[in-house]
Amino acid sequence: GAGVSQSPRYKVTKRGQDVALRCDPISGHVSLYWYRQALGQGPEFLTYFNYEAQQDKSGLPNDRFSAERPEGSISTLTIQRTEQRDSAMYRCASSLGLWSGSPDTQYFGPGTRLTVL
Amino acid sequence: AQTVTQSQPEMSVQEAETVTLSCTYDTSESDYYLFWYKQPPSRQMILVIRQEAYKQQNATENRFSVNFQKAAKSFSLKISDSQLGDAAMYFCAYRYGQGAQKLVFGQGTRLTINP
Numbered sequence: 001g002a003g004v005s006q007s008p009r010y011k012v013t014k015r016g017q018d019v020a021l022r023c024d025p026i027s028g029h030v031s032l033y034w035y036r037q038a039l040g041q042g043p044e045f046l047t048y049f050n051y052e053a054q055q056d057k058s059g060l061p062n063d064r065f066s067a068e069r070p071e072g073s074i075s076t077l078t079i080q081r082t083e084q085r086d087s088a089m090y091r092c093a094s095s096l097g098l099w100s101g102s103p104d105t106q107y108f109g110p111g112t113r114l115t116v117l
Numbered sequence: 118a119q120t121v122t123q124s125q126p127e128m129s130v131q132e133a134e135t136v137t138l139s140c141t142y143d144t145s146e147s148d149y150y151l152f153w154y155k156q157p158p159s160r161q162m163i164l165v166i167r168q169e170a171y172k173q174q175n176a177t178e179n180r181f182s183v184n185f186q187k188a189a190k191s192f193s194l195k196i197s198d199s200q201l202g203d204a205a206m207y208f209c210a211y212r213y214g215q216g217a218q219k220l221v222f223g224q225g226t227r228l229t230i231n232p
Contacts, residue, residue, distance in 0.1 A: 042208045042222030106220060108162035
């Protein structure tokens with residue numbers, strides 16, 4: 001079946017603009033995660049959802065970052081008033097969920113490369 | 118807090134040879150999972166292999182195997198018969214077994230395959 005998809009794949013924006021990044025998880029996957037990856041580094045956790053409920057947002061760097069998953073499927077990560085330091089690859093992943101049995105592997109999308117000028 | 122350390126920023130190996138990538142982690146938990154992900158030049162994140170901490174047997178997936186040393190908190194990846202397509206960044210990752218499911222990644226090791 002189809003994997004995790006993300007759009008846009010590339011986004012260039014000017015400092016101060018708002019951006020919205022979209023993630024479409026694998027069909028039937030309950031859990032959805034957002035990570036941020038700087039060049040040459042491993043991904044860093046931002047937030048995750050079970051269905052529509054945001055379970056953990058401890059990785060969101062500040063209040064300019066927010067995420068939602070209103071119907072328990074597609075998720076949007078929004079960055080308000082973007083800054084140059086927000087430039088990175090933003091990755092989404094999905095998994096079946098805790099009750100799927102261990103180890104509940106996360107499958108990653110291709111990412112959105114965000115460049116803030 | 119859990120941390121994952123990959124002490125080899127870069128590794129290289131001759132095609133058809135065997136290479137081992139190192140990973141250590143720090144946790145006080147007993148129930149957790151460990152993963153190796155591969156990131157080729159396309160920058161996709163591809164799961165290579167996974168290991169449950171409660172299992173003593175080392176996981177194996179074709180040419181990929183792990184050496185899981187729970188007491189030493191070590192989780193190395195061995196790639197046998199290296200192929201050109203194995204060239205990539207490799208990330209080790211940890212996940213706590215219960216509750217929060219976030220993955221904690223290491224810094225990565227860039228693997229080069231020499232023909």
